[in-house]
Amino acid sequence: MPRKPVILGLFGLTALIQIAVPAGIAWKKETVLRTGKLFKFSVHGRDPRDFFKGSYIRLWFTLCDLPVPRSAVGKNGDHVFLVLKTDKDGYAAVKAALPERPTGAEDYVKARVVKDYRGIFFPRFEFDRFYLDEETAKKADGLAGSSRRGPSYALVRIKDGDAVVENVVIQGVSLK
């Protein structure tokens, strides 16, 4: 078989995969945004930078301050599935932490197990960043240090364990 058609064929396949992978990520996230259920997560944040992606606000979920015994969810770095409920103030809360994907109709989100020195686990979510343009990043920085007091929360769409942050409100000011 001549070499050139093989190389061209392989290049075509590579080009398709190079498009399909980011397109697949975008498609999956877009589906969550359109059809996922909206949850309000109580947060506090600070704004670091990513060399490749720019400024973002790092979300520290107040939900994480409610520790669950580590023995219930597996070892450090493992995936864990958190079944969610809404508390009396309208914020998301953990109903159960499971090592396997739930089979029922309950809303759940996937996280990673991060243990502390006491062996108590705090979930690390994939959606712990909210990217900002340069102006909003400055605004967010100012809000974090201001004496203004308002609610801080993230609006997150959740579907089948996957999640996308829709908006973040810090001290009552929307960052979208």
Added chain:
Amino acid sequence: MKESELAGLVEAGILSEETAERIRESQRRKKAFRKDRVALLLALLGAALLGLGIILLFAANWRRLGKTARLALAFLPLLTGQGPCLYTLLRKEDSPAWREASSTFLFLAVGAALALVGQVYHTGGYLASFLALWMLLGLPLVYLMRSGTTALLYLAGISFTTRPGVFSYLGFFAYLIFPLLFLAILPFLLKAWKERPKGAFTLASTWVLAASFLWALGEPATAARDSLFLGVVQTLFSAFLLLGFLGPFREIKGARNGLLFLGNSGTLLLFLFVTALKFPEWALSPEKGFFTRFPFQAALWGFTTLAALLLLALFLFQRSPRDLPPFALAFLLLDALLLFPPPPPARTGLLCAFLFLSGFRLSYTGAMKGKQGLLAQGLLVMITAAALVFFMDFLPFAVRGAAFLFAGGLCLAPVFLFRKKRKVHA
């Protein structure tokens, strides 16, 4: 040689017209090669700057454009980059400038697309998993486009993937991510090094390879703090020195060879830190449960030691033991001190003595072979060792004085030898 000079030599009967024409042809070829090289460098620089510019523009968060526009912009460089690569494969396959420039642009565009999609949907994640995916998607370009630049970018990118914690959900496979990604590029590297041992790619790869392995294996070892970290890093430096003298890398001499440069300067700096900052007093003390507390770092240390021993065996098989660079054995001393630590003064003394004898060996070889650079390098190492002895306050003045007298005498010997050799040659 100028045309007028050539014509003059022909006219004077010193050169025949045929020889003059051969000289002209050789000069024309050299000029064309220089032009090609400049074009390649400019094309590469242009492609890299364009790619980086796009990444930075994306990083500036164009949120005002709306989601659809931002997604379109994410895929635009990717699609634009694939066009020139296809054109290169169809029409310009033999042009290194086209191959390198188009594949470098596309390689960076893949990263930009992944980064911007991540930014639009606010995905967090880890740098290691982002880079692993990017490098995997870019890897075929290295082979299909036969591009050395993308191979070097790939080598740099995979050095961030030694993070078993990030990939821990993959079980034991998490430990194999970096080795497998490296094995994937190895056939390309071996072929390129074999074809052009003196080429610019081989030269550049000595630097990128050394930096990549130092980061990939040294950075995760920092978690074990002192002892294991020192063991891993010194073993890497010694392995670099041995590798730098083997196979295709032996054609790249002296400080131009990144493996030799990092191996030599790294060992010298590490020994300086270890002795001058009195690291041995705490860093090399055996800790209880040493290997069970840091199993991954201990495995890294074991792996690097095994690799260095294999390289040492290969070196002794291929070359004479007399060619062995002295610092290449530094890992054996440090590993021995790590496993069987003597009392602190003896550790410092052993490290200093090794440094001094290595310096003496270097300067002696330099003097015997009439190589001024090697002589100077050896003297620098001996002076460093002497300076360290000066600050060893646990030794009595008489012992330090005697050590200095002995060292001074040894320092002068290679210099006299060198001068004698020069006189003989004169």
